[in-house]
Amino acid sequence: MVGEGLVRVEAPLKVTGRARYFNDVDVPGMVHAVVVRSTVAAGRVTRLDTARAGAASGVLAVLTHRNMPRLAAGPMTIIGASPPVPLRDDRVLYHGQPVAVVVAASAEEARYAASLVEVGYAPAEPVLHVDDPRAELIDDPWGLDHVRGDVEAGFAAADVVVEGRFTTADNTNNPLGPMGTVAYWNGEALTVHDATQWPHNVRSTLAAVFGVPEAGVRVLAPFVGGGFGAGLRVWPHVLLAAAAAREVGLPVKLVLSRPEMFSSVGHRPDSVQWIRIGARGDGVLTAISHESVSSLGMEDEDFEPVSRCSAGAYACGSVRTRDRQARLHIPGPGSMRAPAEAQGNWALESAIDELAYGLGMDPLEVRLRNLAEVDPVSGMPWSSNALRECYAEGARRFGWARRSPEPGSMRDGRRFVGYGLAAVSYPGYQVACQARASVGRDGSAFVRSAATDIGTGTYTVMTQLAAGLLGLDPGRVRFDLGDSDMPYAPQAGGSGLTGALGNAVHSACLRLVQEFCDLVRDDPASPLCGAGPGEVAVGGGRIHLVADPSRGEAFGEILVRHDLVELAADGRSVPPDSGELGMACAGAFGAKFVEVRVDPELGLLRVVRVVSVIDGGRILNAETAASQIVGGTVGGIGQAMLEETVTDPTGRIANATFGDYLIAVNADVPDVDVVFVGGPDRATATGTKGVGEVGLVGIAAAVGNAVFHATGRRIRDLPITIDRLL
Missing domain, CATH: 3.90.1170.50 (Aldehyde oxidase/xanthine dehydrogenase, a/b hammerhead)
Known part of the structure; x- marks a missing residue:
């Protein structure tokens, strides 16, 4: 299943x-x-x-x-x-x-x-903006600022250096x-x-x-x-x-x-970022410096390490990241899909694109030459990384080779045509989780955990997983969630729930099968009597011998004979430990390819094609996973072109309605070609890596890079609106 x-x-x-x-x-x-x-x-x-x-x-x-x-x-x-x-x-x-x-x-x-x-x-x-000199600045409270190598020496060794100030808007x-x-x-x-x-x-x-x-x-x-x-x-x-x-x-x-x-209920904090990147003439990176200041409520403690994405994105020996926050008289921010990465990737991938043009190289080639074959932060091998395959498959499907390199050189009538690319390396995230599984006399299973399903498909994916592990038709499995009286589950957020909950369900279901095996191991009435754990399998609602599938019995038969109404087992998952595994626990990777049209007289920007190639580990449900990438792409188009929560000089949010806050609708979103590559991740039992965030990250940068290719104008501030294009 x-x-x-x-x-x-x-x-x-x-x-x-x-x-x-x-x-x-x-x-x-x-x-x-x-x-x-x-x-x-x-x-x-x-x-x-x-x-x-x-x-x-x-x-x-x-x-x-x-x-x-x-x-x-x-x-x-x-x-x-x-x-x-x-x-x-x-x-x-x-x-x-x-x-x-x-x-x-x-x-x-x-x-x-x-x-x-x-x-x-x-x-x-009121103090309302991060660049207000009255704002109290707070240094990274979580100790995530990163330094490796000699950054200044790296810049001195560079043949080309690009730098710029990038901003992202407050999104709701x-x-x-x-x-x-x-x-x-x-x-x-x-x-x-x-x-x-x-x-x-x-x-x-x-x-x-x-x-x-x-x-x-x-x-x-x-x-x-x-x-x-x-x-x-x-x-x-x-x-x-x-x-x-x-x-x-x-x-x-x-x-x-x-x-x-x-x-x-929170919002994506706006940010101001300063990024500087140096490379040799052959495109190999010599140094990256990335700093940010993002907004924070006056007495809140939410934190998003915006620049942190630059620490592990590329194989560069000299990197410095620094994140600070400015205390403002604004509502408290909070996580919004792809927190920190959505903002930081915009600056990083825009600057990488600008560097490629400065070097006179294909932006895809620059990324390939600096692909991190091992985790740049820890130096350990990845638990999985199919980013190179993402690039190759994306370029093939998108037709990247047809791109004319010179900005402004591609036209469709009076409209400029632009191709843009961005890379994504979204960090892995899993925390402890618990689940319980039981099977009753009627042979149906009940699996539960106190998670939530916010449209990601948790009900369905966990039903599938449990059905496969217990050898049942999905219609014979009931998965319940959303009740704090159920076993503990972490948040549906950070692209971590599917992995954490899936591993807990995996544990609970395997333990439940083991409970049934233990029940009949010394039962002379059972055809499974004497069978060890490695000698049995499940399928068709029954346990049977691997060597002779005809020898077995249904779950319900075992319960009736032992005068039990049901049999239950608890399962749990714990976060994978990179040190114990000897490898860096990888999150999802991806490559985003975007084609835009720009009307030079009206300043109108349209996204006409998106190819999103994702390494999400083992994909538990191809339909719901693809839906997550499409939904994330819609959010990324909104971040790139439309969404901006506007605060007036009094501190009032001036566009707090759907009539005034612009969100991507069907007319703004083309068909999105979603492709999954790679295989199961080695760090966890289910081999999955969450894909809830990776669909959004990189879309804004790919759009911005496509706009530059179309027009020769480098936009550094989101959203990319008509006034910024005219």
């Missing part, structure tokens, strides 16, 4: 409307909450008049920093610190910060009452469904339905913030919809819903509006 393009198992539920998202939850007695948000970006709240709101029809409570129960700080997580808790004091740190929450019998009554809350401020001048995740939470208490026990990408993180955070045992908190997220990273952190609205529910003693639903999504 593994590798086949099995249709999504949850598709019937979704297309018939039976899939229950958090917004479909309707608990008896449920009331509604609406957040009142600050209209200044910096200063203090000097007046809060809630009398009219409290007297409005249906209102049950109005919470502010004056009457809000004191909440403890959220915990440190494997992806960083929790966001600051809301309604702590009278300080205002960003436009849109919660200053009150109104609870009423209906959503309409809550919205109306929220409009009656009167707030006065003592405003301060914007899943189609607005996020929110339903929360209700039963004594000290709390149940939450949430649009989260990580149920266990919500559970541990709520337990810490409210001072209750984790065992008494249950988080449910069987269907999330899109997230793109917005659901990775526990944002203030989740805490406010739970606090309001405790205050009024009733279930509370809090749903964010679209404008609130822009200031409430």
Whole structure:
């Protein structure tokens, strides 16, 4: 079953409307909450008049920093610190910060009452841009800055040096469904339905913030919809819903509006990057220097090592990367699909392209001459790396050899034609995960883990994997997720869930087969009696001897004879250890080829072809994996040409609607040719490497490089808009 393009198992539920998202939850007695948000970006709240709101029809409570129960700080997580808790004091740190929450019998009554809350401020001048000299600069808090070799000597030895200042815009995740939470208490026990990408993180955070045992908190997220990273952190609205529910003693639903999504659930931080690259005349790199400053909330601790991608992308002996953050009066940022790499790759791959033109060489040839055959950071061999194959297959399918090298030399009527290329080496990421598998008397399997499926195909891929490992038809396997009472799972993010969860499911299913073997090994009534672990196999819902497949029996028969209703086993996975393995645990690799058309009179840019060749290790489901690459490509086109969250001089987000924030739609996206190359990765049991992020990374640089080839104009600022092309 593994590798086949099995249709999504949850598709019937979704297309018939039976899939229950958090917004479909309707608990008896449920009331509604609406957040009142600050209209200044910096200063203090000097007046809060809630009398009219409290007297409005249906209102049950109005919470502010004056009457809000004191909440403890959220915990440190494997992806960083929790966001600051809301309604702590009278300080205002960003436009849109919660200053009150109104609870009423209906959503309409809550919205109306929220409009009656009167707030006065003592405003301060906000710091809004990373290049503002007033901004506090913070050096790399995770110790990821990298130096190897003698960088200055490397530049001195170079025949050609290119350097430039590159910027990326603030992007907002914007899943189609607005996020929110339903929360209700039963004594000290709390149940939450949430649009989260990580149920266990919500559970541990709520337990810490409210001072209750984790065992008494249950988080449910069987269907999330899109997230793109917005659901990775526990944002203030989740805490406010739970606090309001405790205050009024009733279930509370809090749903964010679209404008609130822009200031409430994170965003890709904007960045300014300085990059310098040197090479000998034969194209061999001698030095890379890459520095960045990215934006950060005034009291947040999120971190994205933007320049880090340059440390391991190419075989270069002298490399320096440095990342800093500027504290600003902005909503807290967070991970957005391909965090850090999406920004850093734009600068790196644009500069590599510029270097190739400076050398008078084919941009593909420059990349091939500097391909990292071993991990440049550790010096160890890769657990897998098919980047060379990505280049070769991509160039063949795209027709790179037909490219006329001279910028501006290719035309389609009055429009300029450009070919662009970018390379991707997305870092590997896996953390610990657990799963449980069981088989009942009817021969069907039930496999579960507290993961989420944000459209990546987790339900389907894990059903496939379990079916193959247990020798069952996929229709006989039920895979469940999205419940914090299930075995621990990490976040659906960082391209790490499929590997971590897949390895845990692999472990659980193999242990379950072993449990059945142990059960019948000394059973004279079983045709498998006396068989050792290496002598049996599974298939057709039964265990049989490898040497004689006719000798075997069904799972259900074994359970009935031993008077068992079911048999279960737990499995777990741990992160692969490069030191123990003696090789660098590789993430996905890829090569992106893009063709554009540019109208020189109107400044109109169109992407007309994309070829994306990916080394994702073993592909567990070709259909869902290809869908991830296509979806990432759409996001990459948005980053390249359209998406920019605009903050006005007051700190207000000026385009916080789908009418004003431009997102790639069908007319902006051509057919995307997706190809997978390479084989199973040696670092893990399933051999897979996540592909959720690698589809987006490199698209912006490939588009920018194609624009240069078409027009001779090097664009260094994203997005590439009409005004930057004219």
